[in-house]
Amino acid sequence: MTTSEPTMPPVHYLNCDYSIRSWLLTQDHKRIALLFLVSITVFFLLGSTYAGMIRTELLTPNGNVVSHQNYNKLFTMHGLIMIFFFLIPSIPTVLGNFLIPMMIGARDLAFPRLNLASWYVYTLGGIFTITAAVAGGVDTGWTFYTPYSSIYSHTNVTTMAVGVFITGFSSIFTGLNFIVTIHKMRAPGLTWFRLPLFVWAIYATSIIMVLGTPVIAITLAMVGLERVFHIGIFDPALGGDPLLFQHLFWFYSHPAVYIMILPSMGVVSELIACFSRNRIFGYKIVAFSSVAIAVVGFLVWGHHMFVSGQSAYAGLIFSFLSFLVAIPSAIKVFNWTATLYKGSISYDAPMLYALGFIGLFTIGGVTGLFLATLGMDVHVHDTYFVVAHFHYIMVGGAIMGYMGGLHFWWPKITGRLYPEQWARLAALVIFLGFNLTFFPQFILGYLGMPRRYHTYPAEFQVLNVMSSAGASILGVGYMLPLFYLLWSLRRGPIAGPNPWGAKGLEWLTPSPPPTENFEQTPVVTEEAYAYRPEENASG
């Protein structure tokens, strides 16, 4: 590893030009990644504020902090912002943007201008969303179920739908860019099966983004048409079908869960390999499982509709397919575990996040089996059991992966190390706070507490207080990195090109990298994760 004192390169992508113009018109994928990092962090803080207000309200059963209407707006805005403006873009636009070209030995993405356009489109969508929020918010729930959203709600549904519609194009642009880049711009010798698993995961995610996002865009456009022009599509009073909306909505929004979780799985593969000094066990199976999840994930949407009035036989098929999609996820968990076997494991903060991911994702995954089981889902559907389940996947899974990745590549992005002890503490606080927040919600759900309830029967209070207490710990856990990462920008120790002793092309170039990433295009002669040279020889 590092022997002599590491130094900063004199010129790199951050200090080559300090002008505002050089940032706002940049075509450098690394700078665009940072633009996204700032934007999604703003939305994360906004979404977290809504969450904090929700948990404050639910401390007592009577709903004495905000009105019914405002409570409904809080959980709607929390969901919309966290899903469309934080979770979906998080890893792809920040870590993906920064790393995909570097991991494959390229100078940039295939379409740098399209990449910049993606950020502007995201920002424009964000402006509509903020406008909708400032104008009074939206009260439909993030799911926009019709005919409530299209006819009955008196809130800013149209503005919000326009915001989500526009932001969808950011997903499409970015996904398209990644697919072309991964196909066409890999360095000499970098075959598909030498790619880091993060690249495979982003590739699978991009397929979903490109194929799925147009469907949500069309669906929201139809909600807008019904709302503004009373064209009957979903409202039965106008001759429409409300279940049609649910089919279209979940056709995108179930795969969207995989847009959130697959990149995190990719990050975790990188972290587990590096910090156990082992090649990922069953590399090809882990790679193909990402693609399998992306493909089968398009065929399970009806499991959100078991009690919706959908045919029982459709429910049967969707239940079966949902169990099938669970298998590749389980395989990944087993392969990560096996990678630890006979490794040389260190407990740096990114590894703690990766281990936390496995723990929370496992709980989120097995509780997903409860929901895929038809006779079980009837009872727990639309209760806090579902809320707990998807937070285990989307916060416990996706955000743990994002945080782990952000810490792991922070030295590459900034050239400086974050304070390790603080980072370990934050990982621990987040893990504990998360579990205290969401585990009681499984029990609440089984007891029958429906989701989206502003007031609730007094017998549910104990568990709600536990959950709110956990949320305050979780809040502290998320604030810590915000402070110490900012602090490290000036005060952190100089990282050097490869502080972790990690494999992968991105670690061959200085930290922070030069604008063109590599002085010479690297030539790849070994497989990914060749932490043990003799592994290659044995094939």
Add this chain to the structure above:
Amino acid sequence: MKHWMGFPMFPEQASSVAGRVDALYFFLVAVSGVFAILIFGVITVFIVKYRRRPGKMAVASGHGHMWLELVWSVVPLALTMVMFFWGAKLFFTIYTAPPGAMDVFVVGKQWMWKFQHPEGQREINELHIPVGRPIKLTMISEDVIHDLFVPAFRVKNDVLPGRYTTMWFQATRKGDYRLFCAQYCGTEHSLMTGWVHVMDPPDYQNWLGGGAEAGPMHVIGGKLFDQLGCATCHKNDNTGRGPTLVGLFGSKVTLKSGQVMQADEDYIRDCITKPNARLLPNYEPIMPTFKGIISEEGLLQLIAYIKSLTPPQAAKTGSETK
């Protein structure tokens, strides 16, 4: 509620399926628990045993083992298939109302539940039922989507505008149980709650005897039928300009388009609200729409009346389908 160390853990079991749902739940908890503990245990052992020590390199775990991959794909697949079949079997029990279930009609609206018994009694946010008898709810919404949920019975189903959905349960214990709206329906969603009162059959009979001045649902429906002038065309001896409705319910109807439809509750509702979508051969398309003229309760009463024109045996198929 069942408590464990002071914490509430399970809702009461008060229906014929509640015990079966809980049994499935325990199975799922056990399988998930074993898997989670197995994974967390193995990870803990590995990260302690193989922690980084100075001068000690990782020993390659190899590129994977086919048999190991097969084992941990096939075993979870087999277990999930057990979950699938068990859950599907239970689902069809929950889904399919037994023949001879007692009917109750439900109209959901922002933000209240309206119940109507065939004997004519109506109640709001409260539902009185006898213990030990299967109850079949036929439900519809006046506005947005709602969902009727009774945790103690372990059943719920969405209540849609524009068409009927059904659910059934058989209460096994006397008592008062909460009912919730489980599908978000707007501002006062969390106030759209109420109680199911499960009574001894004699008490239920007494309760029924209390109200219903207007008479049973089909009688009210019959009056409505006359008031709206339906009888001018739909004559019982089939001499009117429209078809007779005697024997309609539960029969198979061949439309002008050649399509064959089962005359169930939804079919009759559609004929009244969108008559032009259900044209019959040999009849002129002269029926006006009654959409917006008759309330959802009124439609249910009309359907009850039309049902009463069919002898019970002939209607068998109609009431059994969901």
